[in-house]
Amino acid sequence: MPPQPRPLGGQSPPVEQAPACGVDPAKLCQGEYAIRVKSHIAVLAAPLLTGCGGRHSWLAGAGAEARIIETLFWPFLFGAAVLWLAVMALAIAAFRSRREETRGLVRAIIIGGGAIVPGIIVAALLVIGLVTLRALAAMQPGLSVQVDGEQWWWRVVYDTPAGAVVTANEIRLPRGETAELLLSSDDVIHAFWAPALGGKMDMIPGRTNRLTLTPLTPGSWGGLCAEYCGGAHAQMRFDVTVMEPAAFGDWLAAEAEPASAQALARQDGLSVFLDSGCGACHSVRGTEAAGQVGPDLTHFAARQRLGAGIAPLTDAALRRWITRTQDMKPGVEMPAYPDLSPEALDALVGFLMALK
Template sequence: MSSAPRLTARSARCGLALTIALAHDKARAGFDATAHVATSLAGTQTPLAYFLHSKGPATEPVLYLGWILAAICTAVCAIITVMLIIGMFRRRKPEDPRSLSTEGGTSFVYVGTAISTVALLGITVYMLVVLARVAQPPNEPAMTVTVTAYDWWWKVDYGDGPSHFSSANELHIPVGVPVLILLKSADVIHAFWVPELSGKTQAIPGVTNRQWIQADRPGVFRGQCTQYCGLQHAHMAFEVYAQPHTDFEHWIAAQRMPAPVPANAQAARGATLFEKRCAGCHTVRGTRSAGVQAPDLTHVRSRRLIAAGTVANSPESLMQWVQHVQEIKPGALMPDMKLSPAEAGDLSAYLATLR
């Protein structure tokens, strides 16, 4: 057998073995993690739409700057292409090889250098102007929110003192007013970016950076960590919800409420199980669960996504996440929870009350 057929047969056998192994693993797990991830991302906006759309004053100047830079780059590429084509079909006249004098050609170098210098200086000045325009909000910020980056999720703190509460992977803001973001990191360097609302700002351990965002209309805007921070960097997303002022105030009032008391025996058993197994890391306000190393779950069922935008927040997906964390998001600090069917039912009933 020649080397090519032998390699093809070997590749086919390896592919078949890999397919069988993957099928066995999925059957053993009892669910398809890829399907859960795909479901969570369904209906979300494309982050790269920021090149075509701006939804706030912090990105509008950057939008126009991007268009101008793209036009200049396109023009440069077109000019170079035309010159290459001309050079391929137009030849110089034969010259005496013993001659020491050369004429022509240098004028193109002079003209090209002059045009490039003027263009680069103009772009530099324009970029500095844009940077100055987006450095500060046009008006005094209406509110301040603290966002702390963790491996690999986002903690969002609102208010101070008795009115303080925390959420996770969701940032709610009122429409039409600037919001100041205080950025922190609990572990490594991360970067906060909402493409349609703001530029990129790093979250650095031991440093508090400042960012401001403003949405001109209601909507949901996807954000992402853009500084490589480890294994699950790509699954460290969040969402910004821009709401009319009335809706925003209603959301704030609902989030400040403590968790409700379980209304039935199954939910009560689930609450007891939660305090035994989960309270060391998670907080549920109004209960004895007061962990600080993981997201606050007081109103977890009010969120559209969980696991920093990785999984859709349905009762089924939530329980799959609890029991199969390391298959959905390998490397996450949360371990897989080993639960019996009865315990899973009790815990699900309790989590369903956390709205």
């Protein structure tokens, strides 16, 4: 075989390589393209899917009202999707129609598909919405709970035959029984929302709004303020604990009692509490502390979280809350006490953690 001529400059001719998947190198393999598209969709969808579960998800369906709202959501989502697709299709058809002989047909399609069909869908959604609202209004509450929004915590008052039972930042409800929440605010507009249990309701100063919740699934469910209310808005949370009716009755009776004898026996811690002026803002029934500015602390240690849900209630978190309050929740009205001696801080924390 005669030798092949070499190109000028002594360079070897370029060698053509076969495409990895055996197709035209000018085109990307369809299989590889599909894999890339699916991977991109998965990456984009992952952050959205993180909101589909957990104690703050309305998809949990832990309450009768939440389940009713869920049955309303899907028809509205489907109807909105159909309307959007129809409008986009009509817009494309109208844009592409250039010939005189097709304009009459396009005009008929726009009137029928752009007005009549959407009107039917919207009317159907209206009927579904009215039926759902009627079902929500039919709930008959047996328990009344007053919830007041403060900057940035929640005052909770149970109305019982024996009198008012006051707590804070935690709501306990009996499973299977409808409770009526009387929602108000003492400062700015807040919004009460426990997504897993029911709908959202504004809390407006000088006005009382009503919201019913019928919890069906025992457990601890998260709630939050859904209306911007100032600097610490994102740290204004609460817990809703759903209990069996008998356990709830026992808890409510215990909550109505004054501070435990075990806590009152810690006189050194109680003295630090009173001498530091904590009783001017906080109330501890059974002691001289009768402040109404801040949360009632009579059974403080029975709560799950600290500072309106910002941290689990532990000794370490409580020490930091007392000495570095603004670091944990900037803007909160409670002053910090960084100058307490180690002995005084130990006594104060021991007293507070005994308030069960």
